[in-house]
Amino acid sequence: GDQVEQSPSALSLHEGTGSALRCNFTxxxxxxxxxxxxxxxxxxxxxxxxSGTKENGRLKSTFNSKESYSTLHIRDAQLEDSGTYFCAALTGNTGKLIFGLGTTLQVQP
Amino acid sequence: GALVYQYPRRTICKSGTSMRMECQAVGFQATSVAWYRQSPQKTFELIALSTVNSAIKYEQNFTQEKFPISHPNLSFSSMTVLNAYLEDRGLYLCGAGLGVSQNTLYFGAGTRLSVL
Incomplete structure (x- = not known):
């Protein structure tokens, strides 16, 4: 069936640093x-x-439908960014939103 | 802006009893409403997808007899968990949008169900 593979499952960042989360679609x-x-x-x-890329503050996301992936970039991480991040993909044929398993982000001082 | 309110936020019910949860869309027309359950392990399961004036589509492992859903207008939906047991516990999320296949789904904060 349709799957959403999200990575990493957990991520730890120091304040002010950044990283990328990724979702691959089958x-x-x-x-x-x-x-x-x-x-x-x-x-x-x-x-x-x-499609394409959107940016909002310290977050930027890209969706490449042809290559079946999406990314979420976080820059200048702040303590309040801690939490679990989920991607959810809308299937083309069924119109359902399928969730990944999440990335638990912890931002440390 | 688009907001979705769910209530109650938390509820506890005795095993074998039922509980009803509600979902209210504010600031937009909730043509489609998707009900999800997030397990204690954080995985999301789609329970059913409801579109106003269309039949409600339930996913495998979920039935109308167990999770009856009402979606009477463009701002409100409710779902009942009938005869709740331990395996029904979790966070029930309502996602509402103009159309699931066309647009963003806005989620409420969820109803957390505990079963004793």
Whole structure:
């Protein structure tokens, strides 16, 4: 079936540094969403991309449908960026949103 | 902006009883509503996808008899967990949008269900 492979599963950053999260898809996806889940469980919308790249503050995301992947770049990480980040891909044929297993990010002073 | 409210935020029910959770969309028309369950291990399972004026589509392992859903208008949906048992515990999330195949889904903060 359709799958979303998210990596890394866990990430630790010092304040001010950055890194990239990645999602690979086993089939062609129509779009991708990235979320941050905070400690209370709320899913915060970060990006919705049908193609290309979007940037918002210290976050930037790219979706390459042809090569079946999406990335989320975080720069100048802050303590409040800690949480679990999920990508979710919209399947082309069924219209369902399939979630990855998440990346747990911990930002340390 | 687009907001989705879910209530209750947390609930505890006795094994074998039922509980109802609600989802309210504010600032946009929730043509489609997807109900998910996030397990204690953090994995997401799609329960069902509801589109106003269309039949509700349940995923494998989820049935209308167990998780009846109502989606009467463009701002509200509810789902009931009937006869809840330990395996039903988790965070139930409602994602609403103009159309699942076309647009962003906005999620509520979830209803966390514990079963005693």
């Amino acid at each position: 089939t062609t996806m129509r779009a991708v969403q990235w979320f941050q889940q905070n400690s209370r469980g709320s899913l915060i919308n970060l990006f919705y991309l049908a």
